[in-house]
Amino acid sequence: MIIQKTEEQELLLENLQELMSRVCTEDYIRTCEKNHEQPHKLIEALVENGFYMLGLPEEYGGTPLDHLTYFMCVEEVHKIMPPFGWPRALSLNEMLRLGTEEQRKIVADLVKQGNMAFSFAITEPQAGSDDNAITTTATRKNGKVYINGQKTFITGANISPYMLVATKDPNSPDPRKSVSFWFVPADAPGVTIQTLPKIGWLMLPTCEVFLDNVEIEEKDIVGVEGEGFLQLMKCFEMERLTNCAVALGSAQAAFEDAARYANQRVQFGVPIGSFQLIQEKLTYMAIKIENMRNAFYKCAWEKDQGISIQLSSALAKLYCVQSGFEVADDAMQIMGGIGYTEDCRISRIWRDVRVLRMTDGTDQVMIHIAGRALLKKYR
Amino acid sequence: MSRVKDVWVFTEKQESIAELCAGARQLGERVTVLAVGSRDRIERIIAFGADRVFYLGDTGADRTVEDYAFTLSKLIEEEAPDLFLFGATKRCRHMAGRLAARQRTSVLSDIMEFLTDKDEIQGTQMVYGGAAVRTLASKSATVFSVVGSGVFTSLPEDADREGDVRAVDFVEPAYRVRCMEKRERGGTSVDLTAAKRVIAVGRGIAKEEDLKMIEELARLIGAEIGCTRPISEGVNWMGRERYIGVSGVMFKPELYIAIGISGQIQHMVGCNQSGVIFAINTDTAAKIFSQSDYGIVGDLYTVVPVLLEKIRAAR
Amino acid sequence: MKIAVCYKLVPDEQDIVINGDHTISFDKAEWKIGQYDLVAVEAAMRLAEVAGGTVSALSAGGKQLENSKLKKNILSRGPVDAYMIIDETMSDADSYQTAYVLAKAIEKIKDVDLVVCGEGSSDMYAQQVGSQIGELLQWPSVNAIGTITLADGKLIAERMLETEVEVLEIPIPAVISVTSDIFQARIANLKDILEAGKKPVVRWDLDDIGGVPEMSTNVLSVLAPPQADRRRVIIGGDSGDQINEFYEHLRKEL
Numbered sequence: 001m002i003i004q005k006t007e008e009q010e011l012l013l014e015n016l017q018e019l020m021s022r023v024c025t026e027d028y029i030r031t032c033e034k035n036h037e038q039p040h041k042l043i044e045a046l047v048e049n050g051f052y053m054l055g056l057p058e059e060y061g062g063t064p065l066d067h068l069t070y071f072m073c074v075e076e077v078h079k080i081m082p083p084f085g086w087p088r089a090l091s092l093n094e095m096l097r098l099g100t101e102e103q104r105k106i107v108a109d110l111v112k113q114g115n116m117a118f119s120f121a122i123t124e125p126q127a128g129s130d131d132n133a134i135t136t137t138a139t140r141k142n143g144k145v146y147i148n149g150q151k152t153f154i155t156g157a158n159i160s161p162y163m164l165v166a167t168k169d170p171n172s173p174d175p176r177k178s179v180s181f182w183f184v185p186a187d188a189p190g191v192t193i194q195t196l197p198k199i200g201w202l203m204l205p206t207c208e209v210f211l212d213n214v215e216i217e218e219k220d221i222v223g224v225e226g227e228g229f230l231q232l233m234k235c236f237e238m239e240r241l242t243n244c245a246v247a248l249g250s251a252q253a254a255f256e257d258a259a260r261y262a263n264q265r266v267q268f269g270v271p272i273g274s275f276q277l278i279q280e281k282l283t284y285m286a287i288k289i290e291n292m293r294n295a296f297y298k299c300a301w302e303k304d305q306g307i308s309i310q311l312s313s314a315l316a317k318l319y320c321v322q323s324g325f326e327v328a329d330d331a332m333q334i335m336g337g338i339g340y341t342e343d344c345r346i347s348r349i350w351r352d353v354r355v356l357r358m359t360d361g362t363d364q365v366m367i368h369i370a371g372r373a374l375l376k377k378y379r
Numbered sequence: 380m381s382r383v384k385d386v387w388v389f390t391e392k393q394e395s396i397a398e399l400c401a402g403a404r405q406l407g408e409r410v411t412v413l414a415v416g417s418r419d420r421i422e423r424i425i426a427f428g429a430d431r432v433f434y435l436g437d438t439g440a441d442r443t444v445e446d447y448a449f450t451l452s453k454l455i456e457e458e459a460p461d462l463f464l465f466g467a468t469k470r471c472r473h474m475a476g477r478l479a480a481r482q483r484t485s486v487l488s489d490i491m492e493f494l495t496d497k498d499e500i501q502g503t504q505m506v507y508g509g510a511a512v513r514t515l516a517s518k519s520a521t522v523f524s525v526v527g528s529g530v531f532t533s534l535p536e537d538a539d540r541e542g543d544v545r546a547v548d549f550v551e552p553a554y555r556v557r558c559m560e561k562r563e564r565g566g567t568s569v570d571l572t573a574a575k576r577v578i579a580v581g582r583g584i585a586k587e588e589d590l591k592m593i594e595e596l597a598r599l600i601g602a603e604i605g606c607t608r609p610i611s612e613g614v615n616w617m618g619r620e621r622y623i624g625v626s627g628v629m630f631k632p633e634l635y636i637a638i639g640i641s642g643q644i645q646h647m648v649g650c651n652q653s654g655v656i657f658a659i660n661t662d663t664a665a666k667i668f669s670q671s672d673y674g675i676v677g678d679l680y681t682v683v684p685v686l687l688e689k690i691r692a693a694r
Numbered sequence: 695m696k697i698a699v700c701y702k703l704v705p706d707e708q709d710i711v712i713n714g715d716h717t718i719s720f721d722k723a724e725w726k727i728g729q730y731d732l733v734a735v736e737a738a739m740r741l742a743e744v745a746g747g748t749v750s751a752l753s754a755g756g757k758q759l760e761n762s763k764l765k766k767n768i769l770s771r772g773p774v775d776a777y778m779i780i781d782e783t784m785s786d787a788d789s790y791q792t793a794y795v796l797a798k799a800i801e802k803i804k805d806v807d808l809v810v811c812g813e814g815s816s817d818m819y820a821q822q823v824g825s826q827i828g829e830l831l832q833w834p835s836v837n838a839i840g841t842i843t844l845a846d847g848k849l850i851a852e853r854m855l856e857t858e859v860e861v862l863e864i865p866i867p868a869v870i871s872v873t874s875d876i877f878q879a880r881i882a883n884l885k886d887i888l889e890a891g892k893k894p895v896v897r898w899d900l901d902d903i904g905g906v907p908e909m910s911t912n913v914l915s916v917l918a919p920p921q922a923d924r925r926r927v928i929i930g931g932d933s934g935d936q937i938n939e940f941y942e943h944l945r946k947e948l
Contacts, residue, residue: 007763011770011887019881025614027585050883063884264664445836469838469855473871476789476825477835484910485790488820501914506818508707511718514914554834556868560861564854600948612875619875620856626730626819626874634947645707651922655947657940663930672925675940677932685937686944693945 003297009069013076019045020080026345029081033202033348038159039084040114046086047114055089060096060108062089067238068300071245078249082352084203085116085156090238092117095164098223098231103183110161118162118183121151121209128153129365131166131229132175136211138167138182140218147182147190147214157207158193161186165211166228179228183220190214200351237309239360240317244296247324247356250349251292254331255285257346261335272334281330288323295319311373318366321356328353383407383461383495389451389474390466391444393423394533399464400428402531406495407462413451415444425542428534432544442549443558444470449550452481460521462500467528475523484519489527500524509625509648528572529630569603569620576602576634579623579650582609583639583660583679587616592683593638599690602634607646623649639679642667659683695747695844695866698777698800699738699810700824701731701768702792703758704817712918725758727768730812732879737842737872738810739772739880745844750803751776754795756785762891769890770882776893777803781900788911789818793826798903800831808849809833809869824871835869836862840876 005013023042032039046052055070056062074087092111095118096104110117127133136149147165157163165182172178186193192210223231259282262273272278295316302309328350332339339346357363386407388399396412403410411431412424421432433454435447455463455478463478465471467489479486490502491512500522506513517523571577578597584590590604597604604621611622622628624646635653640646642658642665650656651670658671659679668674675682705723712718738749751773753759759778769776779795787795800806809831811824821837828835840854849864854873864870882890900906927943929936 007766008884008887008891010763011767011882012884015770015881015883015887022613022878025582030585049881050885054884065884069884260664264662266663469853472821473825473835473837476822476837477829479822480790480793480826480829483790483907485788485826486820486822487911488789488818488822499912505919506916507705507710507718508816508819510707510710510712510918511916512919513916516912516914517910518908518912519910554832554865556834556836556865557863558860559850559863562859562861564857564859626814636944648919656924657944657947659940668928669926670921670924672927673940673943674926674928675932675936676928676930677937681932682937682940685934686941689938689941689945690948 003294005072009072012069013072015049016051016073016076019049019051020077024080029345029348030342032084033082036202036205039081039203042081042084043086043114047112052086052114053089053112055087056092056108056111057096060104061112067241067303068297071241071296071300074242074245075249075252078246079253080249082203082250082348083201083246085159087242088116090242091120091235094232094235095222098181099183100219102219103222106162116156116160118164119154119157119160119186119207121154121157121163121165121184123153124150125152129362132168132179134166134168134179135170136165136167137170138180143218145182145216145218145220147184147211147216149211151209151211152207153196154193154207154209156204157186157209158195158205163191163209164222169226172226176230177226180225181222181228181232182216183222184211184214184216188214188216198355200348200355236360237313238303240313240366241296241300241303241309243356243360244292244299244316244320247320247353248289248292248296250353251285251289251324251327254328254346254349254353255282255289257344258282258285258331258334258339261338265336278334281334285327285330288327292320292323311370311377314361314366314369314373317361318363318370321353322363324353325350325357383500385409385411385458385460385462387411387413387460387463388429388465389413389463390471391468392466393420395466395468395528396424397427397533397536398529398531399466399526400424401534402493402526403462403464404428404534405531406493411460413454415447421544422538423536425540425544426536426538428537428540430542432542434544434546436547436549443556445474446552446555447549448474448477449552450547452478453550454547455482455521462495462522462524465523465525467525472525475525479519479523482519482521482523484517484521484523487515487517487522487524490524491527491530493524505625505629505648508645510644527629569618571603571605571621571623571628571632572630574603574630574632576600576636577605577623577630577632577650577653578602578636578638579605579607579640580610580638581607581640581646583641584610584616587614589680590616592687596683596687596690599687599694602636607640607643625649637667637671638683640667641665642670695742695745695807696805697738697742697747697749697808697810698752698803698806699731699735699749699773700796700827701735701751701753701812702728702815702817703753703755703761703764704728704815707817716917718916718918725761725764726816727764728812728816729879730814730816730874732771732812733874733877734810734812734872735768735771735773736877736879737839738808740877741808741810741842741844747807749773750806752796752799752803753777754779754781754784754787754792754799756780756782758785765895766887766890767882769893769895770886771880772886774893776895777898778895779898779900779903781906783900783906786909786913787906788909789820789822790826790910791906793823793830795900795903795906796823797827797830799898800827802898802903807866809867811869811871813838813871813874821871824869828869831867831869833867833869834864835871836864837871839870839872842870842872842876 053062107117190212299316386403412429465475487502494501499516501516605623629649631652633654636657656671658667658674705720709723814821841852853860
């Protein structure tokens, strides 16, 4: 593994950086956050300049690329931006692989224009980490399918025209083969969506979804009935890397702000950076960032080499999101009171990075996955 | 002893003719102005300090200023002036480049200071976005130079001055560009270089609406408003004519108030000749402070409203 | 229509180091494509996209032109190919030398209908090369072009002067220099970048184009500008009293 960016990667990232700096002023970010709205101007610019569809097949208007470069782009965007629903290439690719021709077309057309085509409706009040405990059902009656249940923490449900709803067949003998996914229009009769106010990720709504006798067709199944989770396993591994990229980009931004501030802020007649307690913080922050980058790039590189990342992605995710939060937290400590004000982007990073320790598998679930896989290796 | 005898001047604006004539008088022995336009201007040109006026003729529907390039070129070949000064406008710059190319030489651009006491003509100019000052000596028989704006100060107009006037025959251009229409440039046509007091804003201003507060301050103290490049070309809150910096306005007002400007060199070269500089910035380490006379480390949204109140109260 | 767009590689002024003796050093500088030249490329591309035709990038300079990332960078902005005249003499060339070499190259490329230059180079910003190329080729030239279209084989362009706008009809072949805000330089995407590596680059040395004239200027010195002596009275906060102190200083100047 060579840890040097290629000229192409450097150029791509420089162009992305330029695009970000043109659109995402701190004021723009603040306005989107304050209004709890999607950064439409940025999304438009990403679409227009061929970044939105990175990682998607050419026949859908995308530009395929290796995972490492892809995740470098995700990192670059999140040096500036909080999560706003991009990238989605990984889950979209799975959808495009599993979906019917009609479903693919709908999704591709929506995404091409910068829409979040569908939300993932898996989690339920009683089924978070234990996602096998879902109770939403799909029942057949008179040639139609009826969905009933309640979903929660559904990212972007109210801004996506469709939902990918996980249902469970309570009568299935094999619990591993009891989950199915359905392609449900978000405006179908019987669907009620409510947003959940939260402290961070203000540009990306999180919703509760109530499904009351929502009528769909047999053809709305996605992939093979009963094989829902097996089909999407790979996708979950990749989402872990997205979390790594967001954590890394955010941590890098927080670190840079804090380091500059330490040079500027004068207390007791000297810049606070001259105090060893501050230097210690900066040093450990830098080590963490370096380790995050190494673990995460290596994981992406392994994926490109066809090496299994089942274990390494769990390790990388756990390390990156924890360290990312620690770096943001220390950055805030260096900034002092100013770091806690809304004027300072570290306060935003701090609250936005925190939730990465819950999304796409909590720290504890990562340990659960990694722990078992590690023991298995030495059995 | 200077070898400079004949200095020629070509520029568009009346006030710039006066400045360049004054400069030409300093640098050489005989000042010749090449005049295009109405004949009525000639007497004033002499009053500004010209010893000679070569009157080229007027522009019209079928003749642009640019069409005189061939006429000028022929004159240069016949008369071989030592130094040819051009005003710092787009049109003059273009003319200087064309004429210099025809004499197989470069133009000394945006010269801030001339040295003519050596046996060659030297000039200094800003390069690398204001990070350096370069001193150049021209090796050519006729030295072409675009003079930075505000480098020379006009002499008082002297109506009793006498000078020669020579009408010059038009040389039909070998190639030309036709001007189909002319119109005033839209938007404000502010000339910052003429302002005595200037308030400049930078990225510290969060929203376009907030400029109202700055406009109010400017109105109260009789200042013009300028800005940094990101404000005029990044977010387009102000026209390009208000952009102060290396590729924009470079000037020396008496009072300069920098609000929410970090003080990057590319901006500061435009204003660092100002009489007195005030700065308002939240960042203690902002470069602007080391280049200011008075600075306040504070939020402009706190400071400016208080200043407004105080200035209103003092009236 | 065949368009040649000129660009210059310049050291990033952010990386300039000022030495103790006020001389400046570029030893640590990254090289980049002049910012105004990227705008010129965009203007050339837009015109070619609308009016039909191809755009070739053209530059003269020192060994930095060999840098493969910079080659990919310029070609990722749209031109189909690039022509480069590489010689160390050219890294310090004055504007007449640059214009001379570029004009010779344009003749050698053959059949160029339009040459597009940026407003000025990002380093020297003399804003002369476009005007001079025109004269050397004996083609009409105009600077400060803010809009361009092609109609009946002629360019219709708006020239943005200080207080007026001229609408011009420019016969081709011609040389134009465009304003820095005629367009925003495009963002290259992955496809553009990958394709850029495959585009042809023609490399000439000075002999190929018949040499270069002597410099018409001598550079005597390049020094960091002297800092104006300022009072530097800095008030460290924005409490009521502190703003009042600031106001008192300001009041004396009003």
